[in-house]
Amino acid sequence: MFFRLARSLAQRQAVRSIVRLPVRPMLLNQVRGVKTLDFGGTKEEVWERSDFPKEKLNAIFKNDVFAVIGYGTQGMAQSLNLRDNKMNVVVGVRKGGASWNDAQKDGWVPGKNLFSIEEACEKGSVIMNLLSDAGQKDAWPTMKPYVTKGKTLYFSHGFGVIFSDQTGIVPPKDVDVILAAPKGSGATVRSLFLEGRGINSSVAIFQDVSGKARERAFALGVAIGSGYLYETTFKKEVLSDLTGERGVLMGAIQGAFLAQYEVLRAKGHSPSEAFNETVEEATQSLYPLIGKNGMDWMFAACSTTARRGALDWAPKFHAATKPVFEELYESVENGTETRRSLEENSRPDYRQRLEAELKEIRESEMWRAGRTVRSLRPENQ
Numbered sequence: 001m002f003f004r005l006a007r008s009l010a011q012r013q014a015v016r017s018i019v020r021l022p023v024r025p026m027l028l029n030q031v032r033g034v035k036t037l038d039f040g041g042t043k044e045e046v047w048e049r050s051d052f053p054k055e056k057l058n059a060i061f062k063n064d065v066f067a068v069i070g071y072g073t074q075g076m077a078q079s080l081n082l083r084d085n086k087m088n089v090v091v092g093v094r095k096g097g098a099s100w101n102d103a104q105k106d107g108w109v110p111g112k113n114l115f116s117i118e119e120a121c122e123k124g125s126v127i128m129n130l131l132s133d134a135g136q137k138d139a140w141p142t143m144k145p146y147v148t149k150g151k152t153l154y155f156s157h158g159f160g161v162i163f164s165d166q167t168g169i170v171p172p173k174d175v176d177v178i179l180a181a182p183k184g185s186g187a188t189v190r191s192l193f194l195e196g197r198g199i200n201s202s203v204a205i206f207q208d209v210s211g212k213a214r215e216r217a218f219a220l221g222v223a224i225g226s227g228y229l230y231e232t233t234f235k236k237e238v239l240s241d242l243t244g245e246r247g248v249l250m251g252a253i254q255g256a257f258l259a260q261y262e263v264l265r266a267k268g269h270s271p272s273e274a275f276n277e278t279v280e281e282a283t284q285s286l287y288p289l290i291g292k293n294g295m296d297w298m299f300a301a302c303s304t305t306a307r308r309g310a311l312d313w314a315p316k317f318h319a320a321t322k323p324v325f326e327e328l329y330e331s332v333e334n335g336t337e338t339r340r341s342l343e344e345n346s347r348p349d350y351r352q353r354l355e356a357e358l359k360e361i362r363e364s365e366m367w368r369a370g371r372t373v374r375s376l377r378p379e380n381q
Contacts, residue, residue, distance in 0.1 A: 035048075047203075047221075047228065047230075048228045048229075049226065052219045054086070056219070057085065057222065057223050058086065060216060061220075064088065065088045065089075065125050066079075066126045067089075067090050067091075067092055067120040067124025067126065068090070068091050068128045068130060069121065069131055070093065070129070070131035071099035071103050072130065072132065073185055074156055074182070074186040075093075075186075076102065076106065076190070077189040077224075078128065078156070078189065081190065081224050081225040082223055082224060084193070085223050089113060090114070090115055090120050090123050091113060091115070092118075092120025093116075095116050118143075118146065121143050122146050125151055127146070127154065128154040128155075128156075130155075133157065133159045133341060133342070133345070134342055134346045136160040136169060137167040140168055147172055148174075148175070150174070150210075151176075152176040152177075152210075152216065153176070154177075154178055154180070155178075155179045155181075156179065157181060157238060158181075158241075159242075159338065161177065162235050162238045163335055163338040166342055171207060174209055175209060176207055176209050176210050176212075176213040177205070177206035178206065178220070179203065179234055180201050180202070180217060180220055180221035180224060182224070182226065183202070184199050184200075193225035198225055198227025200226070200228055201228075202230055202231070203218055204217070204232050204234045204236075204237055205217055242337055243328055243329050246332070246337070247328060254361070257279055258364075258366060261278045271365060272373065274366070274369070275366060275373050279370060
């Protein structure tokens with residue numbers, strides 16, 4: 001869930017651009033529900049939105065106040081989806097900050113359903129900690145006094161709890177602690193909800209004091225906009241998530257794109273040809289088809305020459321990259337990635353350093369060529 005807590009201006013604007021789209025009726029009358037399915041030979045239980053129609057959600061949460069702490073893309077999307085699902089929601093952020101202003105633009109009213117973090121935590125029976133990972137560490141001493149007996153503490157990432165030795169986040173023993181982690185950006189959580197669909201999410205229970213934490217976790221996953229949900233643990237969620245975003249979701253893609261682009265350029269290919277053969281064809285043509293139909297379909301649907309070459313070279317790339325992924329997982333599991341994230345993201349010059357790194361990518365020849373290529377797409381004419 002790489003985009004779960006991003007708070008850049010561009011990302012906030014991306015979510016806000018879809019905030020006020022009309023809400024289509026949720027597809028709650030579909031004849032589907034909790035079931036056991038075969039995932040590549042392993043049986044797993046999944047839950048679907050139809051297991052929690054609005055009437056059931058209202059019954060489960062009729063006495064609850066959801067305090068959404070943080071208004072990055074996930075805080076924004078989840079709070080708005082909860083509001084549209086007629087839940088009782090308040091938002092807690094730093095008064096006068098960018099997030100406070102963003103929340104007001106989305107219809108949250110100071111003193112009515114927009115408060116400081118302390119006030120929101122005090123009012124909430126379900127405290128939804130959707131601050132950034134570094135932000136959660138910094139805010140925990142402020143929030144902790146309000147996480148009192150009988151409340152529910154909610155996360156969309158297991159980072160803070162699993163790496164408590166570095167974050168200091170140790171939940172009290174007398175509260176339920178649950179997680180619902182959308183597998184996508186806040187913008188996607190919101191847009192799929194507005195379309196009457198739903199995003200895939202994982203659900204986990206860290207503490208079940210009430211005896212109702214599991215049902216409430218799955219129900220809350222639906223209330224924030226999930227279409228189907230699968231169960232995991234806090235630890236597995238954070239390890240898979242950190243591995244994925246550093247790997248094939250972002251880090252490995254940038255690395256592989258750049259490597260192929262550089263080889264093509266070194267061999268005399270033009271920037272437009274190198275970008276089209278490396279990035280544009282992948283993202284605009286092949287990846288959507290793979291997502292819809294699977295890799296075997298893609299192999300079967302391409303030319304015989306492309307198919308033969310891809311089948312021959314896939315094992316070589318597997319052998320070359322698997323050791324890197326094993327090194328990556330170990331770095332995640334032993335806490336190295338957590339330490340680096342907290343250290344870097346807590347620096348006073350964090351935003352300036354981040355912008356310098358992003359500028360290097362943005363101004364590289366490959367992505368400058370990409371801007372020109374994208375401008376030539378029919379929809380951008």
